[in-house]
Amino acid sequence: MKTSGAPPDGKSVEQLDRAVIFLGPPGAGKGTQAKELARSYRVPHLSTGDMLRENIAKGTPLGVQAQPIMARGELVPDSLVLKMVADRIERPDCSHGFVFDGFPRTVAQAQYLGQLLKAHGFRRPAVIHFVIDTSLVLRRITGRWMCKVGGEIYNIYERQPKVPGRCDNDGGELEQRPDDREEIVAPRLAAYEKMTAPLAAYYRRLGLLHTVDAAKSVDTVTQQVLAIVRGAH
Numbered sequence: 428m429k430t431s432g433a434p435p436d437g438k439s440v441e442q443l444d445r446a447v448i449f450l451g452p453p454g455a456g457k458g459t460q461a462k463e464l465a466r467s468y469r470v471p472h473l474s475t476g477d478m479l480r481e482n483i484a485k486g487t488p489l490g491v492q493a494q495p496i497m498a499r500g501e502l503v504p505d506s507l508v509l510k511m512v513a514d515r516i517e518r519p520d521c522s523h524g525f526v527f528d529g530f531p532r533t534v535a536q537a538q539y540l541g542q543l544l545k546a547h548g549f550r551r552p553a554v555i556h557f558v559i560d561t562s563l564v565l566r567r568i569t570g571r572w573m574c575k576v577g578g579e580i581y582n583i584y585e586r587q588p589k590v591p592g593r594c595d596n597d598g599g600e601l602e603q604r605p606d607d608r609e610e611i612v613a614p615r616l617a618a619y620e621k622m623t624a625p626l627a628a629y630y631r632r633l634g635l636l637h638t639v640d641a642a643k644s645v646d647t648v649t650q651q652v653l654a655i656v657r658g659a660h
């Protein structure tokens with residue numbers, strides 16, 4: 428790691444200079460931790476779910492194609508997702524690394540990402556697998572509220588805003604995601620098991636996989652993630 432520039436959590440002066448990939452089921456806490464890590468290292472948080480939701484909100488051609496698929500809890504086809512990601516990491520703010528949350532989600536996406544990172548001259552990514560029991564994930568998903576403005580994530584059980592219904596950061600209105608309805612959570616979990624869970628073995632074989640106990644508190648998971656990122660070579 429380079430040792431100048433961004434100060435993670437105000438204590439160190441490391442730069443990320445790599446991709447960090449968060450892998451784990453819906454509701455495991457990937458978005459919560461990705462925002463934290465990205466803030467600490469001052470690099471972009473690249474959530475393909477957020478990017479797709481932005482496209483839906485703007486009514487772009489990509490958003491129009493993705494909307495019914497996401498509403499059913501299925502994965503958006505690789506052909507749509509890969510171009511969106513490739514375009515995003517071309518942008519200058521990605522030059523010192525970035526945190527992927529929700530990407531890659533298929534072996535084909537992982538293979539493509541490997542080529543993309545090589546082509547951009549990045550060293551090997553750190554892949555962090557969020558391990559958690561399904562019963563806990565269901566509670567987290569159904570309790571989640573998000574800020575309409577900045578996307579900050581709250582939870583009615585575990586992480587309440589100071590003012591009910593309003594974001595602590597920017598006062599934005601909080602809303603629930605349409606795909607967090609109970610009947611959509613089951614297909615999302617099934618898609619994860621079938622298409623995404625095999626990536627843990629894929630990255631383990633490449634020697635890139637690290638594991639966190641995602642059932643712990645937000646602060647404890649943050650410490651686990653930071654220890655991995657600082658120690659990864």
Ligand code: AP5
Binds near residue numbers: 458477505580
């Ligand atoms: P996406 O937006 O990526 O959703 P996801 O992967 O299903 O993950 P979630 O956002 O539900 O959960 P999370 O792990 O980020 O948890 P969070 O931090 O919010 O994808 C949505 C859809 O987009 C997909 O279904 C698919 O259709 C499409 N898509 C996206 N990427 C794609 C791709 N690459 N290819 C194809 N299709 C794609 O936390 C959850 C809750 O728990 C929150 O309320 C939070 O406050 C709380 N919480 C978090 N951590 C803790 C903790 N440690 N203790 C207690 N509570 C906690």
